[in-house]
Amino acid sequence: MSVSASGSIPGRARFPWLQACVLLAALGLLLLFGVEIGARLYSVARGDLSLRPDQGVQGEQGLYRLDPDAGYAMNPNARLRLVTAEYDQVLETNSRGLVGPELPAKAGDEFRVVVLGDSYTVGSQVPYEQNYTAVLERLLHQAGHPNVRIVNVASGGWSTFNQAGFLRANRAWLQPDLVVVASFLGNDIAENVFATRGGYQLTTEHRDGLTWGPDAADLLRKSDEWFPSNGVQLPPDRSHWRAGDPMPTPVPNPPSAPAAATVPARRSTPAPITDPVLAAKDFLRQHSVAYRLLIARPQRVHLNLSSFEWLLLRDYPDTYWVELAWPLAEQYLVQIQETAAASNAPTVLMLIPHPGQFDDRAHREMLDRYDLDARELDLDRPQREFRQRAEAHAIPVLDLLPAFRAHPQRAELYLRRDTHFTALGHQATAEQLAAFLEPLVPPATLASASSATALALARRLHEALERLTREGRLTREVPPRERRASVEALREDCRRGRGALQAEETIPAHLVMAACLNMESDDFLAAPEAAMAKSYLELALSGATFAPKSTRAPQ
Numbered sequence: 001m002s003v004s005a006s007g008s009i010p011g012r013a014r015f016p017w018l019q020a021c022v023l024l025a026a027l028g029l030l031l032l033f034g035v036e037i038g039a040r041l042y043s044v045a046r047g048d049l050s051l052r053p054d055q056g057v058q059g060e061q062g063l064y065r066l067d068p069d070a071g072y073a074m075n076p077n078a079r080l081r082l083v084t085a086e087y088d089q090v091l092e093t094n095s096r097g098l099v100g101p102e103l104p105a106k107a108g109d110e111f112r113v114v115v116l117g118d119s120y121t122v123g124s125q126v127p128y129e130q131n132y133t134a135v136l137e138r139l140l141h142q143a144g145h146p147n148v149r150i151v152n153v154a155s156g157g158w159s160t161f162n163q164a165g166f167l168r169a170n171r172a173w174l175q176p177d178l179v180v181v182a183s184f185l186g187n188d189i190a191e192n193v194f195a196t197r198g199g200y201q202l203t204t205e206h207r208d209g210l211t212w213g214p215d216a217a218d219l220l221r222k223s224d225e226w227f228p229s230n231g232v233q234l235p236p237d238r239s240h241w242r243a244g245d246p247m248p249t250p251v252p253n254p255p256s257a258p259a260a261a262t263v264p265a266r267r268s269t270p271a272p273i274t275d276p277v278l279a280a281k282d283f284l285r286q287h288s289v290a291y292r293l294l295i296a297r298p299q300r301v302h303l304n305l306s307s308f309e310w311l312l313l314r315d316y317p318d319t320y321w322v323e324l325a326w327p328l329a330e331q332y333l334v335q336i337q338e339t340a341a342a343s344n345a346p347t348v349l350m351l352i353p354h355p356g357q358f359d360d361r362a363h364r365e366m367l368d369r370y371d372l373d374a375r376e377l378d379l380d381r382p383q384r385e386f387r388q389r390a391e392a393h394a395i396p397v398l399d400l401l402p403a404f405r406a407h408p409q410r411a412e413l414y415l416r417r418d419t420h421f422t423a424l425g426h427q428a429t430a431e432q433l434a435a436f437l438e439p440l441v442p443p444a445t446l447a448s449a450s451s452a453t454a455l456a457l458a459r460r461l462h463e464a465l466e467r468l469t470r471e472g473r474l475t476r477e478v479p480p481r482e483r484r485a486s487v488e489a490l491r492e493d494c495r496r497g498r499g500a501l502q503a504e505e506t507i508p509a510h511l512v513m514a515a516c517l518n519m520e521s522d523d524f525l526a527a528p529e530a531a532m533a534k535s536y537l538e539l540a541l542s543g544a545t546f547a548p549k550s551t552r553a554p555q
Contacts, residue, residue, distance in 0.1 A: 227304070308356070
C-alpha cells in the first residue's frame with residue numbers, strides 16, 4: 001500500500017469532524033428551540049404568565065406620606081403609572097389623597113358609604129370605573145338607591161390599624177352613614193402587628209419609598225425562628241400573651257433611619273451573581289419557560305410573620321406576637337366601630353380571601369412554595385377567626401370565600417402574578433357587597449322611628465335563631481328535611497308579620513323584612529346564611545338609624 005508524502009492513504013478522504021460538530025450543535029439548538037416553543041405553547045394553553053420575565057410592579061416612590069393618625073397615607077393629587085407583565089394603569093389620587101373622583105360637600109339627602117380598605121380597594125390594576133367601589137355605587141343606584149355615594153378610603157398596605165386611625169382623624173369631613181371594612185386576610189392580620197410594633201418611615205431604599213420601622217424589621221427577621229416547618233431548632237419562646245393581658249401601645253412613627261435598618265423591599269433587586277453556573281441557572285429561570293417547567297423546581301420559602309400561610313395552620317406557634325395578631329385585629333376593628341357610631345353609622349366587615357383558599361393552582365403553588373402538607377392547614381380558619389371576633393361586637397360580616405369558591409370562573413378573579421382583583425374579581429365583589437348592603441341602605445322615604453311591631457318580631461326571630469344555632473340544627477351535617485323543619489316556625493312568624501311590616505315604612509321594619517327574605521330563601525339552610533339574618537336583626541334591635549343627614553341634628 002502506498003502512502004502519500006502527507007501521510008494519508010490515497011483515495012480516502014478525512015472525516016469532516018468540524019462540520020459534523022457544527023451540524024450536531026445546530027440540531028441540538030434546533031431541538032432546544034423546539035422544546036422551548038412547545039413549552040411556551042403549553043403555557044399559553046394553560047393560561048400561564050410565564051412568557052415574560054417577572055418584572056413586578058414598578059416602585060411607588062413619592063406616593064406616600066407619613067401620617068400621625070393612620071401611620072401613612074397617599075399624597076393628594078398624585079399621579080403614578082404602574083406597569084407590569086399583567087397591566088399598565090395610571091393611579092391618580094384626588095385632593096384628599098384618595099382614589100376616585102373628588103368628594104363634594106354632602107347633600108342633605110345623600111347616604112354616604114365609606115369603604116375602608118387596602119390595595120384591593122385601591123384597585124390600581126384596573127381603570128377606576130371597574131373598581132368594585134365604583135361598580136357597587138352603580139349597582140345600588142340601579143336597585144333604587146340613587147342617593148347613595150360610595151367613598152373609597154384606602155391605601156396600599158393598610159390594615160385595620162391604619163383604617164382606624166384615618167377614620168378617627170377624618171370622620172368630620174367623611175360624614176359616614178355606613179362604614180364597610182374591607183379586610184384582605186392575606187396580609188392585614190400580620191401588618192397590624194408590624195404597624196403596632198414599629199410604625200412606618202420614609203426611605204429611598206424601599207421601592208415604594210415607605211417601610212416599617214426598625215423594630216418591626218427586627219421582628220420580621222426573628223419570626224423565621226418561630227415556625228417548626230422551617231427546620232430551625234431553638235429553645236421554646238418563654239414570652240406569651242394571654243387573654244386579659246394588657247395590649248401593647250402602638251409605637252409612633254420613628255424618624256428617618258439609615259438604609260440598613262429598613263425592611264428590604266418585597267421585590268428588591270438581588271445582588272449580582274458571580275458564580276457562572278448559578279448565573280446561567282438564574283438566566284434560564286428568568287428567560288426559559290422550558291427550564292422552569294422541566295428542570296427548575298419551586299424555591300422553598302420559609303414561613304415568617306408576614307406570610308399569609310401561617311394563618312392557615314391548624315396549630316399556631318406559641319409566641320407572643322402570634323398570640324397577639326388576632327386580638328390586635330379585633331381591637332382596631334372595634335375602634336372603627338366606635339368611631340363610626342359617633343356619626344350614628346353602623347359598621348360591617350367584608351372578608352377578602354387569599355387566592356390559595358379557593359383557586360386550585362394557587363393552592364398547589366402555595367403548598368410547594370412552603371413545602372407544606374395540606375393536612376397541616378385549615379383553609380377556613382382566618383375567616384372563622386375574624387367572623388367570631390366581629391360578631392362578638394354585633395358587626396355583620398360578609399365573607400366572600402364561599403361565593404368565590406362557587407364562582408364558575410374562580411381562577412380568573414385574581415391576577416396570576418400580582419394576585420389582586422381582575423376586572424371580573426371587582427365585579428364579583430361588587431355584586432356580593434351590593435346584595436349584602438341593600439337592606440342596610442334604605443330609600444330616603446323610610447323613617448328612622450322605632451316600631452314596636454318590628455322590634456317585637458326581631459326579638460322573637462333573633463332568640464329563635466340563637467337557640468337553633470346553639471343547638472347545631474342549622475349546620476350542613478343536619479339532614480335537609482330536619483333543617484327545613486327547624487326554620488319553618490321562623491318562616492311562619494315572618495309570614496304572619498309581613499303585612500304589618502310592609503305597612504310600617506320604618507328602618508327596623510325594613511331590616512326585619514330583609515332578615516325574613518333571607519330566611520325564606522333555600523340558601524338559608526346553613527350557618528353562614530343564618531348569621532347574615534342574625535346581623536340584620538341585631539341592627540334592627542340596636543336602634544341604629546339610617547335616616548338622611550337632613551333629618552338629624554347637625555354634626
